[in-house]
Amino acid sequence: MDIVIEIPKDILHSMKVPEKELPDRLKIELALRLYQTGVLTFGKARSLAGMTKWDFQSLLGREGIHRRYDVQDLERDLSTLERLNGGNK
Numbered sequence: 001m002d003i004v005i006e007i008p009k010d011i012l013h014s015m016k017v018p019e020k021e022l023p024d025r026l027k028i029e030l031a032l033r034l035y036q037t038g039v040l041t042f043g044k045a046r047s048l049a050g051m052t053k054w055d056f057q058s059l060l061g062r063e064g065i066h067r068r069y070d071v072q073d074l075e076r077d078l079s080t081l082e083r084l085n086g087g088n089k
Contacts, residue, residue, distance in 0.1 A: 024050065028059070036065045 035045035046056040
């Protein structure tokens with residue numbers, strides 16, 4: 001399902017962003033806020049923003065938004081490291 005959001009022209013014209021950059025900029029801003037509030041995961045927010053994980057991570061830093069990293073993330077990372085290390089024996 002795709003959702004179309006209508007933004008009044010007077011608001012669009014008052015944005016301090018070049019008109020041709022508005023669609024991408026709005027997606028990025030939405031992705032940042034949805035990630036920040038926990039509505040989207042990092043991967044889904046990055047995808048909405050149309051950015052690589054490294055670029056989105058950098059953007060989060062510039063915006064002062066901390067990356068969420070919980071115990072499950074740590075366990076997944078440790079499991080991956082063990083698997084990779086096990087393959088090098």
